[in-house]
Each structure stands twice: as structure tokens, then as C-alpha cells.
Amino acid sequence: MPTVSSEELATAAGVNSAKLRKDFSYLGSYGTRGVGYDVEYLVYQISRELGLTQDWPVVIVGIGNLGAALANYGGFASRGFRVAALIDADPAMAGKPVAGLPVRHTDELESIISDNGVSIGVIATPAGAAQQVCDRLVAAGVTSILNFAPTVLSVPEGVDVRKVDLSIELQILAFHEQRKAGEENAPSPVPPRSGAAVRAASENRKGPDGDVPAVMPA
Amino acid sequence: MPTVSSEELATAAGVNSAKLRKDFSYLGSYGTRGVGYDVEYLVYQISRELGLTQDWPVVIVGIGNLGAALANYGGFASRGFRVAALIDADPAMAGKPVAGLPVRHTDELESIISDNGVSIGVIATPAGAAQQVCDRLVAAGVTSILNFAPTVLSVPEGVDVRKVDLSIELQILAFHEQRKAGEENAPSPVPPRSGAAVRAASENRKGPDGDVPAVMPA
DNA sequence: GTCTGTGAATACATTCACAGCC
DNA sequence: GGCTGTGAATGTATTCACAGAC
Structure with a gap:
């Protein structure tokens, strides 16, 4: 064709x-x-x-189940991403191969970033470690962060953060599921609203201090 | 307050x-x-x-790294989600505890769905198995599916699918990263465009046959 | 005085519809 | 004839601004 x-x-x-x-x-x-x-x-x-034609070296910090899943994810290479290193704080993990790469210890974070010219970092650590890891990544020169930890990260001006909350997608499905169930019998007591509310829930909006809609209770 | x-x-x-x-x-x-x-x-x-006040039983199918990460994810419970069962096709996994739940074999899928009144399913299988799992979930009564497998699922009318592509978020960061880099020296040769293109890339739009923007090469 | 709730005004996005090129 | 590229028209979302409730 x-x-x-x-x-x-x-x-x-x-x-x-x-x-x-x-x-x-x-x-x-x-x-x-x-x-x-x-x-x-x-x-x-x-x-x-x-930007698919460029080579984007990325580091993944926090090699638990999620970090390992990301390291093994096939879709990265075809979009120009190259996993430059896997980093974990657990000394017992150091050297263990995950997805064909040896896990490196957090101590090496700064040198890995600068040696590979990494500008994008992925955080898959527990919530408690995320801000500290984020600070180190930013200090080492990373300017874009993909955050899977359930925390809102604060970063200096000029650094982009995107937060992935795995439960938000489920939330959206449940929201629609609820409406399906409601329509079966009685029409909803609330007037049919514009799509705005539904869509706002699904967008990854970015406010000054993060991107979690303030109205969503934790 | x-x-x-x-x-x-x-x-x-x-x-x-x-x-x-x-x-x-x-x-x-x-x-x-x-x-x-x-x-x-x-x-x-x-x-x-x-819908946070309702109880939403969900099943997770495909207990690899990603499935295990989802099973361990703390954010579900606070949003009303309850992991009713973890299901995997590997007989060797059956009975093994993950996140405190014993993994069940795929043979039991239908009975688990109906016994627990599950209407939401999460697919974290390899791409090759996803459509088949999807079909079984739908036949068993599931009407909302969260798909982590890198495939577009086809489902009958009335079933909602949301696809999570972990590399798309990275893609969006790389896109902005590229623009940052471009602005440092020469102003971009392309006129500053409306936000539409950028936002379209980040929305989980839903077309008739899925939700992947057709213009994005695999 | 403060702060909500909402018509009116503005800004933005999508679609129509067609001139212009192959 | 077929299809792009784009002004004009329409539709939708956001913001303004203020009447009305506390």
C-alpha cells in the first residue's frame, strides 16, 4: 500500500x-x-x-516486579528507547541479570546518568524512596521523569514529571461500569452531564505541583 | 479543615x-x-x-512480573477494588501465593468470574494470549477490560476496553524532551502548533476498534 | 464581607464544504 | 474524477463577572 x-x-x-x-x-x-x-x-x-527517530537512553530505578516488567517490555525499543541501566538500592540485587542487563547499585546512579547522557528516568521504587531517587536523578541531569510510585514528586522548574497510577485506569472502567448498571433500571437521578467530567478523569493533566486531580481522594 | x-x-x-x-x-x-x-x-x-463507595471485585489474568506488580499494588483497595483472584495459564504457578493470594489456573476462569460476580478483568498476559483470554472473560460475563498486553483487543458492543501502553507515557516525555532540546539553539522550524496534537497523543481516546492512534507506528 | 452557582462572553476544537491541484 | 489543504461555520469548553445566599 x-x-x-x-x-x-x-x-x-x-x-x-x-x-x-x-x-x-x-x-x-x-x-x-x-x-x-x-x-x-x-x-x-x-x-x-x-522523536521516534532519536535514541533515548533511559534508566529504570527500582527493580521490583514492576521495574522488571518494564525492563522486559518489548515496546520500548521500537519507539527509540534504550534501557541504559537498571538500578536498585538492594545490594543483593546488584549484578543479577534482569532482561539481559545486570542490575547496578544506586551508588552508581550519578555516573550511569552522565556516562550515558541519560535525560529520561523511570521511577518504579516504593513510595518512600521515590522523592529521594527523583532528587538524585534531577541533580545528575535528568529532565524528564516517569513516576510509577504512588507519590506526587516535587521537581524544580524545567523538569517534566508524568505520574502513572495503575489504579486510575481501573477507576475509569469502574465509573463507566457503574453507569451501565445504573441505566439498566432507573435513569440516573443526576442529569446527563457533558463529557468534560469523564474526560478530565482520564487525562493526565499537569498542574503546578503534580498531575493528580485534587478532587480525587487518596 | x-x-x-x-x-x-x-x-x-x-x-x-x-x-x-x-x-x-x-x-x-x-x-x-x-x-x-x-x-x-x-x-x-x-x-x-x-464509584469509590462500591466494592469492585476484579480478576488479574497473567501473573508474570506485571501481573504480580498489579497484585501487590496498594492503591486498589482504597479505591474500592478487591482482587478476587489471580489467574495464570502455567500449571506450575497454580497454588503459589502472590500478594497473599494463591494463583488459580485458567481452567477455573469461568467459575471464578461467576462465583464472585466479577465485571472487571485485567489482562497482563503476553500479547499472543490476550485475545483468547479476553474472549473467555467476556463470555463469562466481564464487561470492562483493562488491557496491558501490547495488542488491540476486539470485543463485542457493550464491553469497554482500556489499553495501557507503558511506553506511550515515555513517548510523551521524549516528545517534550525533544522540544526542550530544540528550543535551546534554533527556534523550531515548525510553527508552534496548538496543543491538540500533543494532547491527542496523551489521551486514551477510544475509536470504534480500539484506542490506539492510528498514526503511531508500532 | 465572602464565596457559590451560573448566565453571558470568550476561547478553543471540530466539522463542513469547496477551491485548487494532481 | 479524486483528494488535499484550509477558510468559514458550527459546536464545545473555559473563563468572566455578578446576582444571590450566607
């Missing part, structure tokens, strides 16, 4: 073709009128724009 | 106070003019609306 039309892509993605064309137009005029988009060229342009 | 104002909550959440008030107003009029919102009452109302 050498070319593809906006209509085909839009159908596959479940969106309106005009939206797709307008979105693509922000990246440049990569289509040909009367023909469509050259697939290979389009893939390259989008990949470049998203 | 018995009461809280929309302004305080909005500042904490990093949003505009009018938006916060308008959002709350969709749930009802739970505030008091001149005073603010009663914290306890507000927490209860929001919890109820989100």
Missing part, C-alpha cells in the same frame, strides 16, 4: 477525516491532492516529529 | 476556580455561599459519583 487517503486513515482511527487532515497540516503539507499521503514518507515525518 | 473554597481547591489542582465550581455544579449544589464546600460531604459525594 504505497499511499493512503485521509478518509482511510480516519476510518481506521475512528475520527473525522477533516480533523485528520487538519492535524497533519500542522506538521506540513505532506500529502498530494487527488492521490493521498505517501505512506513511507508520512510515517517518517510523523516519527521524526514525535 | 472542615470547609474548603473553590479557590483553594482550584489552586491545589492547578485549574481555574470557575471551572472547578462549574464542574462541581454538574454533580449538584454541594457548597454553601459565603462559606465554601464541606470537605467531608464533598469527598463523600464525589466518591459516590466516581
Whole structure:
């Protein structure tokens, strides 16, 4: 399939073709009128724009079940990510191979970061250790952090943090599940609201001090 | 702190106070003019609306590193989720305790679902097994699925699927990281675009056949 | 005076619809 | 004829600003 039309892509993605064309137009005029988009060229342009063509060395700190799962996750390599090192505070873990890499001790964190030019760090430690690890990563030069620990991290200006809360996705499913159940019998006592509330719950919004909606009780 | 104002909550959440008030107003009029919102009452109302006050039994299928990490994840209980069972296809795993629960064999999947009234399932299997597990979950009565396997699942009408791709969050960080790097020297050759493209990348949008943006190469 | 709740105003996103190019 | 790229039109979300309750 050498070319593809906006209509085909839009159908596959479940969106309106005009939206797709307008979105693509922000990246440049990569289509040909009367023909469509050259697939290979389009893939390259989008990949470049998203940063997929770059090599991104990352470190994973905290090699428990989750850290190991991340280290073994196959989807990283195809998106340009390279696991530069696995780091854990437990001396007993040091040297043990996980996903083909020897686990390194936390003592080496700073040198690993600078030797490999790492700018992205993944924190998969227990909550108690996360802020301390974060501080060390930032001090060593990391400017983007993906946080799986159930804590809100505070970081200096210029450092990006994204928090992944594995239970939030479940929360969203349960929310919809509840509505399904409610509709079976009585119509909901609350008037049908705009999609905003539902969507706000699922977005990874980023406020000044973190990205957890303040209204969600812990 | 018995009461809280929309302004305080909005500042904490990093949003505009009018938006916060308008959002709350969709749930009802739970505030008091001149005073603010009663914290306890507000927490209860929001919890109820989100389904936090209900008990949601869930099953986790696929007890590898990720499944074990999910089973051990502390955040579930406080949001009303209860891990009803851990299920794995490997007979060698059967009976082994993970996070205090004995792993059950896949053969028991159907009976576990119906005995516990499970309506939410978590798939943490390898990609190859995911669709099959999904089909069995759905046939057994599950109507919401959280999918960690790197596959798009097809499900009948009325079943909700949310896909968690652990590398997408990294992708988003890398995207911003790239822009940071680009701004240091030359201003980007591409005109600053609306936030739409960036946000689209981070939303868990749901098309008819799944929720992976079609434009993202695998 | 304070702070909510909400119409009105503004900003933003999506879709329509068609001129222009292949 | 077919399909992109994009102004114009529509639809939705956010913010303003203030009447009304405490």
C-alpha cells in the first residue's frame, strides 16, 4: 500500500477525516491532492516529529516486579528507547541479570546518568524512596521523569514529571461500569452531564505541583 | 479543615476556580455561599459519583512480573477494588501465593468470574494470549477490560476496553524532551502548533476498534 | 464581607464544504 | 474524477463577572 487517503486513515482511527487532515497540516503539507499521503514518507515525518527517530537512553530505578516488567517490555525499543541501566538500592540485587542487563547499585546512579547522557528516568521504587531517587536523578541531569510510585514528586522548574497510577485506569472502567448498571433500571437521578467530567478523569493533566486531580481522594 | 473554597481547591489542582465550581455544579449544589464546600460531604459525594463507595471485585489474568506488580499494588483497595483472584495459564504457578493470594489456573476462569460476580478483568498476559483470554472473560460475563498486553483487543458492543501502553507515557516525555532540546539553539522550524496534537497523543481516546492512534507506528 | 452557582462572553476544537491541484 | 489543504461555520469548553445566599 504505497499511499493512503485521509478518509482511510480516519476510518481506521475512528475520527473525522477533516480533523485528520487538519492535524497533519500542522506538521506540513505532506500529502498530494487527488492521490493521498505517501505512506513511507508520512510515517517518517510523523516519527521524526514525535522523536521516534532519536535514541533515548533511559534508566529504570527500582527493580521490583514492576521495574522488571518494564525492563522486559518489548515496546520500548521500537519507539527509540534504550534501557541504559537498571538500578536498585538492594545490594543483593546488584549484578543479577534482569532482561539481559545486570542490575547496578544506586551508588552508581550519578555516573550511569552522565556516562550515558541519560535525560529520561523511570521511577518504579516504593513510595518512600521515590522523592529521594527523583532528587538524585534531577541533580545528575535528568529532565524528564516517569513516576510509577504512588507519590506526587516535587521537581524544580524545567523538569517534566508524568505520574502513572495503575489504579486510575481501573477507576475509569469502574465509573463507566457503574453507569451501565445504573441505566439498566432507573435513569440516573443526576442529569446527563457533558463529557468534560469523564474526560478530565482520564487525562493526565499537569498542574503546578503534580498531575493528580485534587478532587480525587487518596 | 472542615470547609474548603473553590479557590483553594482550584489552586491545589492547578485549574481555574470557575471551572472547578462549574464542574462541581454538574454533580449538584454541594457548597454553601459565603462559606465554601464541606470537605467531608464533598469527598463523600464525589466518591459516590466516581464509584469509590462500591466494592469492585476484579480478576488479574497473567501473573508474570506485571501481573504480580498489579497484585501487590496498594492503591486498589482504597479505591474500592478487591482482587478476587489471580489467574495464570502455567500449571506450575497454580497454588503459589502472590500478594497473599494463591494463583488459580485458567481452567477455573469461568467459575471464578461467576462465583464472585466479577465485571472487571485485567489482562497482563503476553500479547499472543490476550485475545483468547479476553474472549473467555467476556463470555463469562466481564464487561470492562483493562488491557496491558501490547495488542488491540476486539470485543463485542457493550464491553469497554482500556489499553495501557507503558511506553506511550515515555513517548510523551521524549516528545517534550525533544522540544526542550530544540528550543535551546534554533527556534523550531515548525510553527508552534496548538496543543491538540500533543494532547491527542496523551489521551486514551477510544475509536470504534480500539484506542490506539492510528498514526503511531508500532 | 465572602464565596457559590451560573448566565453571558470568550476561547478553543471540530466539522463542513469547496477551491485548487494532481 | 479524486483528494488535499484550509477558510468559514458550527459546536464545545473555559473563563468572566455578578446576582444571590450566607
